[in-house]
Amino acid sequence: MASNSRKRSLQAQRLAEVKARSAHAKKASGKGHHIRVSPQHRTPATFGDWVSGLRARTLPLAIAPVALGAGIAYMLKSFDLTLSLLALVVALALQIGVNFANDYSDGIRGTDAHRVGPQRLTASGKAKPKTVLTVALCWFAIAAIAGLVIVIITGHWWMLAVGAVALLAAWFYTGGKRPYGYAGLGELMVFIFFGLVATIGTVYIQSTVIPQEAWLGAVSIGLLAVATLLANNIRDIQTDTVAGKRTLSVRIGDRASRILYVVCMLLPFVGTVILAFAYPLAYIVFFVLLLVLPACLIMLTAKTPKELILVLKLTTLSSLAFGVAMGAAIAF
Structure with missing residues (x-):
């Protein structure tokens, strides 16, 4: 009981500090929701800063569904390398575009002013918002x-x-006047577009059919994509609360979000068991648990936002490994 009390006290203290810093930043900016960095204090972004702005750790989310979809297309004897590569370009470009759009939108709103993790281009003032x-x-x-x-x-x-x-x-994930990412709908949209649309779309453009394997695989990849966004949003609960960003994690709370994360990480392996009856090689996918289980353990025991940075990395790697392994198992 005493330990829980101290934990709540520390969380309240950190939240108060974040609120104080946010209020100070808004007062200094004179813009309320838009925080600007004066030119004389702006350090120009380097090439490395722009590479960091790509958020390479999120790119496995774009690769995984295409890899799985290509594997299913190969199983259907309709694999087309050109179409698969084009699908990969679409997925990667959308993911990178979302990352930069998120950098821009959150930056001008002041949401990233006190974030945990790497600095963003807009919020840090290293690059002009435009x-x-x-x-x-x-x-x-x-x-x-x-x-x-x-x-x-x-x-x-x-x-x-x-x-x-x-x-x-x-664009409207964090852009526009009413971004759905600020309304707790980010996870749903990630599931739809980086799970269902990306996986099934990759299969369909090559085969014009959507087999059961595509649906099951798409749901699995979608759940892992949701877990990735949850890991990010759980880490940022305190700062998002102050900034008025009502993500799903802010809405349902820290504990429920962590439980949901674990569920999303483990459910795809139920689908793996089902597929293994028809594709014995699917059992190789269980090696991905070597990444998944540590991520879940850290998620359930982490006490500071910084500890969740590793969880985010493990989650994206899990998604990539799952998509590639499952695609290969179905293809061969």
């Missing part, structure tokens, strides 16, 4: 062009609508 926004739009354009090429090759013109919705979802 520059970061331009970079984000360029990556979205790359995704759109690659998607258009897919449509031209396959003749599935109706998929232009899917692409348009994906681009809108990428």
Whole structure:
């Protein structure tokens, strides 16, 4: 009981400190929700800063569904390397675009002013907001062009609508006047687009069919994508609360979020058991538990936000390993 009391006291103290710093930053900015860094205090972003802005640790989320989808297409004897690579370009460009758009939007709102983890380009003042926004739009354009090429090759013109919705979802995650990421809907959208759409879409453009393996795999990858976002948002609960960012983790609380994270990390292996009846090689996917179990253990026992940075890395690696292993198991 005494230990829990001390823990709550420390959490309250940290939250009070974050609120005080946030209030000071807003007062200094004179803009309320928009924090600006004066030019004389701005250190220009280096090449390394821009590479960091890509948030490479999130890219496995884009690779995993395409790898799995390509494996399923190979099983269907309809694998097309060109289409698979184009799908990968779309997924990667969208993910990178989202990362820069998030940097821009959270930066001008002041959400990243006191975040845990690497500094962001906009919030740190290393890059002008308009520059970061331009970079984000360029990556979205790359995704759109690659998607258009897919449509031209396959003749599935109706998929232009899917692409348009994906681009809108990428922007309005933290962009616009009412970003859905600030309303606790980020996990749902990640599940849909980086789980269902990315996996099933990769299969469909090559085979024009959607087998049961695609649905089961898409749900599994989607759950791992949700776990990744949860790991990020659980870490940022205190700062997001102060900034008014009502993520799912802020809404349901720390404990419930951690339990949900573990559920999302372990449920995909139920699907693995089901697939293993038809694809014996699927048992190799259980080696991914070597990444998943430590991540879950740290998530359940971590007492500081910084400890969750490792969880985020393990989660994205788990997603990549799961997608590649499952894709290979189904293909061969």
